[in-house]
Amino acid sequence: EAFRRKGDTLLFHGLPQEAATNVQATGLLLSFAANGMLGRGLYGAPDPRKSLQYCRSANKFMFICAVQPSEPRAARGP
Secondary structure: OHHHHOOOEEEEEEEOHHHHHHHHHHOOOHHHOOEEOOEEOOOOEOOHHHHHOOOOOOOOEEEEEEEOOOOOOOOOOO
């Protein structure tokens, strides 16, 4: 929906405690991204309950990110 509107949207990004410090220091970097269900990338959800599933430590960490969706890039080889 945000892509269709061509504007910024807020997404929630949940992560383990050990990764939160790195994100605070450097920001969300694709070079640290893991392979998710849709491939390697930075994932966010409009519903914080979905992102909460990725907070795997006793202390929960979640970032609220303003993002501007763009056209998906073609898949690249390994």
